[in-house]
Amino acid sequence: MEQGVSNTGTNSMSDLLITYIIMKYQIKFYLKTRRFIAMFIIIMLITALTVIIDFHTGISNIQLSEPTSADFIISGLGGVLISCGIVAAFFGGDATSLETGTNSGYYIMVQPVRKISIISGRFLAAFVMGFMLILIEYAGTAAMSQYIYGTIEWRIIYSIGEMALLVIAFTALAFFFSSLFKSPLIGILVSVIMFMVFFSILDSILEIASIEPWFSLTYAGQVVTEVISSLPVVHSKTSPVANGGFTITAFKPYIWEGNLIMIGYALVSIVLSYIIFMKKEVKPQ
């Protein structure tokens, strides 16, 4: 064998640029998948349904039950919490297992990129997709508010910020589940079950037990609509049930509290996902 010649070493690009490239192609990939089309249709249907119900109810009736644009928007965005969970599960639930649990890993993981760029690019793509889809719901609700009240409550901007934080937290948690499982499908499924079923049951049980669910992400997610109201947050409200047989306490997080929980979920999940991804080897099923 001929000796010695030095050669190549093509990649001196910054990790940030590589992260952007991975995000870009991941978004291209998502946009062409059936799951995006399905998500898009679901979100459009939810938005359309809200509009149809509004028209069916009639403007005067709406104005009677929801006297201000803020009240209307809070009511209109009632389903955003669920939507955030669904989009995060579908876009984040397979994010890392796609590389470590399928043959796609043999294509991307041999390229001159750091693993942190791969996971960051994928995370950003999942977040962007989820955020953009939920914005459709916001756009629909805002448009209806303009139509009915001739104005849009300006605090909706705060809500969009909180929604972004919620999508980040949900996506990070879905990332964590995706790093635990080899199969992308199981990652998505577990995320959906956790976000849609587990957290709801947990919140209800704690409500009956009159314990503040400060460790629940869906509890924290209520701040998405809370910020629209100009009234102070009623942190807890106890009501008698079954003719006073027992009481349940409904909790609402303070804004700072909700933000702290969401940031906590996001940070812990991202760090754990990263550690697992770094240690994980490419082993398709």
Added chain:
Amino acid sequence: MNFEKKIEVRNVSKVYGKFIAVNDASFTLEGNGATAYLGANGAGKTTSFKMMTGLINPTKGNVFIGGYDIQKHRKAALSGIGALIETPEPYAALTVKESIMFVGELKGIKPRDVEEHIETFGKRVQIPDIESKVGNLSRGQRARVVFTSAFLGDPGIIFLDEPTNGMDPAERMIVRDIILEWKKEHLIFMSSHLLQEVTETCDDIIFINRGKITLKEKTSEVEKRYKSRSVRVEFTDDVSEDKLKTAVGQISTDVHKDSSKLFRIGFDGSVEKRVALLKSCQKVADVVTFQDYGSSLEEAFVSLIKNE
């Protein structure tokens, strides 16, 4: 970035529970040329390839690619390589062009150069329509897309794990020609079960058996050492097996009948016995063809496995 055309595997082991997939493997490859990595199924070839390309981590030891420890300097180590390990699958929803462009961008190659590569190299390996979705391609078509991506950016080192797996003879010829051409200016490290392909393309051979490196030698030397030990003889007329066995009985080790005119005769591989064998066959009937059965490399392959 100073990237050497060098692969250095230093006392590398990979253990899965109680199973030792690679056992204290060490070898160094440097400069231009093609080296074959041979071994039976489950010998540890693919595991070695995966450790050399950062897909899995060694349990023990170090792998240096281009002068960089792949575990510590992954990006630098992978910056000058092209790799085709197992059956890579680009994202199914992307088109052929997008898939190759993706790799091109990750490698920092200008889009115009990627397009040129698709135009020249891609056409040579006959990649499918660049606007078709990867998910709609056959396994062979996908392999050609991945092959095109692996050679993108003129990588100094190319890892090919069974590159012609699933390809038809015409496709295999194209790949063989590319390897022959590229090895002049690149370091190619490949595995293959097609020993004829290895004989034609590789200058050196590394043999791995049950995770241990058992041989590292020039292909020509291996061929010299492990001569073919059987010949295939074709007669003009039908020949009785008993008659042939009687005629070659003193020279051969065994006689196998493929058809009434075609036989395989084993012997010790020496030139003297070969000449004697031909003469004996000619006494039985007119001989149309008299040629080695199986390659020297096959003999080496079988012999090295048996010796272990």
